[in-house]
Amino acid sequence: MTVKENFELAKKSYAKWGVRVDDVIETLKNVPISIHCWQGDDVGGFEVNKQELSGGIDVTGNYPGKATTPEELRSDLEKALSLIPGKHRVNLHAIYAETNGEVVERDQLEPKHFENWVKWAKENGLGLDYNPTLFSHPKATDGLTLSHPNEEIREFWINHCIGSRKISEYFGKVLGTPALTNIWIPDGYKDTPSDRLTPRKRLKESLDKIFAVKTDEKYNMDAVESKLFGIGSEAYVVGSHEFYLNYAMKNNKLCLLDTGHYHPTETVSNKISSMLLFSEKVALHVSRPVRWDSDHVVILDDELKEIALEIVRNDALNRVIIGLDFFDASINRVAAWTIGTRNMIKALLYAMLVPNEYLKQLQEGGNFTERLVLMEEFKTYPFGAVWDYYCEIMGVPVKESWLEEVKAYEHEVLLKR
Secondary structure, X not given: OOHHHHHHHHHHHHHOOOOOHHHHHHHHOOOOOEEEHHHOOOOOOOOOOOOOOOOOOOOOOOXXXXXXXXXXXXXXXXXXXXXXXXXXXXXXXXXXXXXXOOOOOHHHOOHHHHHHHHHHHHHOOOEEEEEOOOOOOHHHOOOOOOOOOOHHHHHHHHHHHHHHHHHHHHHHHHHOOOEEEEEOOOOEEOOOOOOOHHHHHHHHHHHHHXXXXXXXXXXXXXXXXXXXXXXXXXXXXXXOHHHHHHHHHHHOXXXXXXXXXXXXXXXXXXXXXXXXXXXXXXXXXXXEOOXXXXXXXXXXXXXXXXXXXXXXXXXXXXXXXXEEOXXXXXXXXXXXXXXXXXXXXXXXXXXXXXXXXXXXXHHHOOOHHHHHHHHHHHHHOOHXXXXXXXXXXXXXXXXXXXXXXXXXXXXXXXXXX
16 A cells, blocks of 8 residues: 555544544644754864863764764755754754854854854754853863852853853844753762752852843743753752752743653653643753663653653643754764654654543543543554655655665765765
């Protein structure tokens, strides 16, 4: 049977439960995923005075073909995007600035250092998001930045974050879609601290200074991201979930939830509904922790499906900003982007094909038997046939056939680097 024929049969199965598959597909077309650029070069960036990776971040593997120039990275992103259905966004870090061989300190970065990225994004119909880079730098070698006891170091990072928000505002103005500026810091201590409060006071004061400089919310959205622990900050992280949740709520900022930044028994999917009750928007970094915040490539596992279900069943596709954050240097990097992003979109499609409103009615009516039966049976409904059809009409490879394109690109481009 053809992809179209399988789709028509699947559509009939879903129609019995009131799921309008054609409408689902039209909705899915307009859901952007913010794809992180740093998978393509192992979080290296293009600074002239490049530093060793630090801040509790580690990338393992030595697969050939890593991007070493902005042109190579953009080329690799284009290849991945050609294999992913839909129109999406690209998420940059400050270290991906292009300074034409000039050493430009991070607190001196300006929109002009990202003109090539903006031009490329406009040509490809992409939005851009942005992160100040508060790691891999001499002023972050002791693991402290915005909470540092040294005022000069704090001011350096404060100015970097202020400049980053202006760069995002520029992205939003030129591209016509607001950019998300996400602040994450590695600050913490390896061993049990004697004072947890003072570093958090300094972090709060630093953030207050950063956000005292206003940007236009039509073009720039501000988010803060917590972490549970990191390499070198196992005992204490200044920017904990509780700290940033309270700060975001009090100061009308977005709280960004990274799926790898919580205790292994916690799930971000279980947090989304609570966040939506009190926040207009919520931001996500979707990753895959394996025993710790290991940033594995996103797979279509139960938690990814549950995250998507929470977004869809709560009618929050326009309220949850979905970004990805993983990096694997042990496999083909273009394939990593493609696997992770296609899986995020697959999870959203899966969630849209569930009769969510009927399942809610069953729960409210106390009919837990039928609820459980349907939730389990829908796991094997022909969602794959709808996914294949979606890929076909969006002009990207169906099923695993995209791997052949990646293999050819590896042979023709990556292995010649």
